[in-house]
Amino acid sequence: MRVVELLGAKDIRQIATALSVRPTKTLGQNFVIDANTVRRIADAARLTDEDVVVEVGPGLGSLTLALLPRCARLHAVEIDGRLAGALRPTVEARAPREAAKLTVHHVDAMTVAATEFDVMPTALVANLPYNVAVPVVLHMLAVLPELRRGLVMVQAEVAERMTAGPGSKIYGVPSAKLAWYASCRRAGSVPRGVFWPVPNVDSGLVAFERREPPSGDRKKVFEVIDAAFAQRRKILRGALAGWAGGMDAAERVLTAAGIDPRLRGEALDIAEFARIAAHREAA
Incomplete structure (x- = not known):
């Protein structure tokens, strides 16, 4: 695996300034500015060099740069046009030997269909906006049948709900619907201080493995x-x-x-x- 120079806090702010980007709550934009955290997330995803990754909300490219050397292809799905347009130049500048693996889709993740992809994704890895995390994961699992596993970073409370089992007070619609597609587990915690801007909550990592659903509609x-x-x-x-x-x-x-x-x-x-x-x- 080739080593890529990851983005730090200074790099993130410089790119954002050049693009006149100010993170918005509407799009749930909180950019990871700590390279060690990005590296830990990429390690936890347990990708192989045959995996085709879909990354939702790549933002300024922090996680994208860490994932590219670990997979065969990467599809980045970004709703913000400025960020979508800037992602490839960032990768070409920082990891030119990996740039051919990257395909950028300027589209809402909730409208993504299998026809978007020339090669079907096998793994989802993403820092998901807090307000749409569960719907995005459910949608991706529904429309991408070859998606076998994933690792997503979400609000800590959402991570608890996603991984809760029957009998738990926080077991509910997200837990039950995710269980149709996959087994889910907590895969670590992420402190709020590694984000810009700093959110009011901590985050958690959720890993999932697809399994056969029960019989029925x-x-x-x-x-x-x-x-x-x-x-x-x-x-x-x-x-x-x-x-x-x-x-x-x-x-x-x-x-x-x-x-x-x-x-x-x-x-x-x-x-x-x-x-x-x-x-x-x-x-």
Whole structure:
């Protein structure tokens, strides 16, 4: 693996000044300015030289430079036009021997389709905007079937929710829906001081590995999850009443699925949500 000179705090600010870029809360822009943190994230991604990486929100290129020597190709998805336009010149200046691996997509990650890519990504590595982190990961897993694993940096509280399991007070819609696609785990913490501007919260790393989903229709299973957690303090018999067509109907579906109607949604794993959806279809 070739060694690349990574960006430091001074470099980040110089590039931002040259582009007249001021990080915005609207786009969730907090740039990592510590090279050691970037290197640690790249190491934790466990990439191989055959991986095709999709990086969402590359910003000024800190993580991009660390990832390029570790993979076969890198697709950078950036919604900010100024940042998208400046990424290739930054890579060509800092890592000219890696620049041919880079493809920049000036597009909203939430609208990305598989047709964007000439070679399908196998790994997602990203410093995700806090306000769209979970939707972006779910969207990427849905539209990129060859995406096998990933490592994302998100708000620490979001990392806890993404990796929570059944029975936890913070287990909910993000945890359950991610479990449809992948197993998730915490992969480390990131202090707020390594960002510019400094956010009001700490961050966490979440790693995931894709696995086979339960049998059933994903959309219908997700409808059950949404209904179960819309009023999470209710037992399932009541929480699923609107979805099933009444409390009696909900109880019949739950009983047929082998689920105690007195449980709450936070007690169920993804396979149990799938069984509920399947038994409603069979009813």
